[in-house]
Amino acid sequence: MVSTRAAGPTSGHAAYEVVRRVTDPEMPMLTLDDLGVLRGVEIGGDGRVVVRLTPTYSGCPAVATMRDDLVRSLQEAGFADVHVELVLSPAWSSDWITARGREALAEHGLSVPGPALRHDGPVPLTLAPVRRAVTCPRCGSASTEVSSEFGPTPCTALYRCQTCWEPFEHVKEI
Amino acid sequence: MSHDPETSTQTSPYEDLYGGGDAAHWAFGTGFEDPLAGLGAGEAAAVPEGVSPRDLATYSLMLADDALVMSHRLSQWCSNAPELEDDVALANIALDLLGQARLLLTRASAADPAVVPTLPEGSPVPAEDALAYFRGDQDFLNVRLVEGEDADFAEAVVRLLVFATWRLALLSRLRDSSDPVLAAVASKGVKELTYHRDYAGRWFVTLAQGTEGSRARLLAALDRLWPMRPELTKGHAVESRLAQCGVGVDPTTVGDEVDDVLGQVFAAADVARPDAAGLAGVQGRTGRDGLHTEAFGRMLAEMQVVARAHPTGRW
Numbered sequence: 001m002v003s004t005r006a007a008g009p010t011s012g013h014a015a016y017e018v019v020r021r022v023t024d025p026e027m028p029m030l031t032l033d034d035l036g037v038l039r040g041v042e043i044g045g046d047g048r049v050v051v052r053l054t055p056t057y058s059g060c061p062a063v064a065t066m067r068d069d070l071v072r073s074l075q076e077a078g079f080a081d082v083h084v085e086l087v088l089s090p091a092w093s094s095d096w097i098t099a100r101g102r103e104a105l106a107e108h109g110l111s112v113p114g115p116a117l118r119h120d121g122p123v124p125l126t127l128a129p130v131r132r133a134v135t136c137p138r139c140g141s142a143s144t145e146v147s148s149e150f151g152p153t154p155c156t157a158l159y160r161c162q163t164c165w166e167p168f169e170h171v172k173e174i
Numbered sequence: 175m176s177h178d179p180e181t182s183t184q185t186s187p188y189e190d191l192y193g194g195g196d197a198a199h200w201a202f203g204t205g206f207e208d209p210l211a212g213l214g215a216g217e218a219a220a221v222p223e224g225v226s227p228r229d230l231a232t233y234s235l236m237l238a239d240d241a242l243v244m245s246h247r248l249s250q251w252c253s254n255a256p257e258l259e260d261d262v263a264l265a266n267i268a269l270d271l272l273g274q275a276r277l278l279l280t281r282a283s284a285a286d287p288a289v290v291p292t293l294p295e296g297s298p299v300p301a302e303d304a305l306a307y308f309r310g311d312q313d314f315l316n317v318r319l320v321e322g323e324d325a326d327f328a329e330a331v332v333r334l335l336v337f338a339t340w341r342l343a344l345l346s347r348l349r350d351s352s353d354p355v356l357a358a359v360a361s362k363g364v365k366e367l368t369y370h371r372d373y374a375g376r377w378f379v380t381l382a383q384g385t386e387g388s389r390a391r392l393l394a395a396l397d398r399l400w401p402m403r404p405e406l407t408k409g410h411a412v413e414s415r416l417a418q419c420g421v422g423v424d425p426t427t428v429g430d431e432v433d434d435v436l437g438q439v440f441a442a443a444d445v446a447r448p449d450a451a452g453l454a455g456v457q458g459r460t461g462r463d464g465l466h467t468e469a470f471g472r473m474l475a476e477m478q479v480v481a482r483a484h485p486t487g488r489w
Binding site: 049055057058059060061089091114117123125130149150152154158174 | 260262266267364376386431
């Protein structure tokens with residue numbers, strides 16, 4: 001999992017130590033690194049820091065905020081010349097959320113994604129409701145139902161627990 | 175909305191929200207240092223060997239305009255859908271398509287900057303916004319299916335089902351494009367469209383097998399929209415040329431898959447495939463040639479009015 005995430009050297013220098021602490025603007029319990037959207041951090045001989053970022057979904061409106069947060073954090077840490085580059089390939093997958101990221105999501109009442117579907121050949125049509133083994137992040141009940149495949153952010157679906165009746169968000173497999 | 179550090183006061187509740195006075199989050203006219211800019215420069219802007227830059231730009235505009243116009247129509251459902259969940263779902267789908275459109279508009283402008291409308295000197299509008307907000311209706315190359323105003327929720331469902339089925343068939347093949355940007359946009363888009371198609375397919379079956387009223391509305395919507403179906407897989411000379419050089423997908427090759435998938439939905443919904451003839455063009459010209467329906471001009475006017483009123487505006 002981790003090996004597919006890094007597109008370049010991402011550790012062992014001061015800029016990475018700053019970048020790896022930057023959190024997701026919509027799920028602040030999660031760092032961008034744990035979300036798997038950080039694709040590389042490089043520092044050139046001239047001190048220029050290049051951070052590569054990939055969006056979760058094509059229209060993710062948080063990308064501009066992520067970019068601003070990265071630039072601001074690095075500038076506050078003394079890196080004057082910062083460039084954030086958007087990379088599209090390979091496309092982000094929920095499989096890239098780290099184990100630590102999954103723990104953080106669960107601790108904050110979000111349900112973590114299962115393995116993403118592979119989309120190599122023709123994509124099968126699914127007319128029945130999606131069946132996921134989703135347990136309620138609050139009471140642990142396995143009796144849950146999806147209320148919408150589309151949640152308040154592009155990366156989540158809406159669920160409801162049929163035991164404690166609390167609604168919750170499930171981070172979608174993609 | 176103004177966030178000029180000269181005039182904003184210390185007491186403004188928004189002062190420190192985003193730090194540094196960078197308000198790139200808001201709306202049209204604010205994102206001038208958008209992260210997408212990187213996709214229009216350097217290596218990413220290179221046009222594959224043997225491909226006409228104008229053709230690549232035109233092809234990118236076709237795919238971009240389909241997504242942009244569909245996105246706008248879907249976003250008109252916001253606060254109007256039958257349930258809050260569907261408001262959210264349609265807005266999410268619109269957002270995915272808007273994201274695809276922005277990437278593709280940026281690709282078009284990088285492949286051939288000549289396709290970007292010229293704006294007054296000093297205008298800070300980036301190429302993707304210039305293409306979205308400053309082209310006239312005849313410069314838009316979207317298919318006519320996406321431009322109509324939905325009469326009811328059933329029509330939105332049918333339109334989205336046909337659109338997502340067709341676009342998923344196109345983009346799943348476009349993942350093998352020799353243009354790395356188109357291939358990357360397609361790989362991402364396939365994952366998103368899979369959710370869109372399933373959503374529309376489930377609602378199609380639900381409405382068909384719901385009440386007499388829901389079924390009647392669904393069948394009426396299908397009859398209204400079916401004449402737009404042939405245009406989707408008719409093919410345009412630019413699409414055909416780009417398919418031949420491995421950059422694009424020839425829509426004439428996805429017709430069977432589209433009909434097969436729609437057939438599965440029709441069977442599950444117990445709905446007969448309509449046999450209406452295709453909507454005529456004018457002397458063979460259709461959406462891909464810039465020929466559009468009357469509803470499109472009104473939609474575009476609403477979508478573009480603010481941008482066009484302030485071509486040099488900063489927000």
